[in-house]
Amino acid sequence: MERIEHRACFEGWQDVYRHQSATLGCSMNFAIYLPPQAAHGPVPVLYWLSGLTCTEQNFISKAGAQRYAAEHGIAIVAPDTSPRGDDVADDAAYDLGKGAGFYLNATQAPWAAHYRMHDYVAEELPALIEAHFPVTSARAISGHSMGGHGALTLALRNPGRYRSVSAFSPIVAPSQVPWGEKAFTAYLGPDQAAWQAWDAVALMANVAERLPLRVEQGVGDEFLEKQLRPELLQAACDAVGYPLQLNLQPGYDHSYYFIASFIGEHVAWHAQYLHA
């Protein structure tokens, strides 16, 4: 594991590391913000999953989350959004292949060889973080758009792993929207029965754990009606009596200006569970 960036930020450190991932079979970058409190003892970790086309850089340079992580004494880990490198299958489109891993384990050629982002984020990455950094095993998870789908499905598939889960503008029902239909057909094949294990709305029907769940959604989001459809998550939660805090924010769009405007509230919200 090699540190490739190291920058002072809000009295802590915004670092980026590169390591060889056994799960993905390639070299991966991840970002970690260590708040000032980490110099004095272990701190809990918020995992952040980014959206389509992003790398580990987008969230750390645009969201302004470090201020709040420093305020609440929380580390933030932001991985890349897919396996990387010349050996990794790709597609010319922005919504398939590199930059579009969808936080699942692919079963279809040519994707299955490397695209195992679920296992990377759920298992290999936290094991690495907890072995090498001053952190506790208290974990929360959040993300944006494709990464909001990732946060929701990671939490729903892995009871006991996280204290709380939130999402910004998530793809809540990938089986029912164009982005998800395209990616799932490629990564998982045409049999839609196999898709249900990677779809938050479908997983909610058999939910095993009642984590605190918060979703922030801009009402001015250009992808709201076609790709995101938060009403499907609301209905799925209502059907099983799962408490969902769904905040619809008038005017806000799909951009990092929306994330920046509300990430402070999300970090504070996760902090109450991470420090409990």
Place this chain on the structure above:
Amino acid sequence: MERIEHRACFEGWQDVYRHQSATLGCSMNFAIYLPPQAAHGPVPVLYWLSGLTCTEQNFISKAGAQRYAAEHGIAIVAPDTSPRGDDVADDAAYDLGKGAGFYLNATQAPWAAHYRMHDYVAEELPALIEAHFPVTSARAISGHSMGGHGALTLALRNPGRYRSVSAFSPIVAPSQVPWGEKAFTAYLGPDQAAWQAWDAVALMANVAERLPLRVEQGVGDEFLEKQLRPELLQAACDAVGYPLQLNLQPGYDHSYYFIASFIGEHVAWHAQYLHA
């Protein structure tokens, strides 16, 4: 004037406009953040000048200043860093030509035709802003690196125009450092007497106004000793008894992670003068 971006951000709006600049003879973009208070009445304006290679985008996407502008009821205007377009002279290097206007009025060919960023920022842009947006004529100015040089020289050359001036990691004495020597030779010619009118340390000797002046400088800045040299500004201020608040911040580098860490303090500091 055409609005090309319009994004909700911290209950205000982060917009980008394009207009034809008479001063520069080309089409220019500028960013303006209008805080929520601007919906109810005019607000003062902080002008932000970015550094080498930047456009109007860098500050608005990376600094996280909107939170503080919303908190204090201040608009922030961020212009591009040079004239733009196919008709505008350029150089292959990152530190000359487009993206490197140095906030001066060039006198040498081929630069003199368009490179008049001083007059654009000091006169045309505020006139445009004050004619078309809900702002007062209370102005402050700040910037980073080349833009820190810009903020200092704009304030020193234009008494009565600003209420306060600050800078992050500024080039305080361009006449004495490689970035400035290269740019000034090209834009102003080899006669160093002509350079003094665009050099904050030289201008300080005949300063006409005692504005509140604050400089933030990272001690871990990779350009500190060769290009920035804040000790020259400290000496020039000491020589004329000009009060300078020079904050040396251990560990911080030249990046936007440094700006993000202290922009809140700068916005609050400017606010006390802008609202006085």
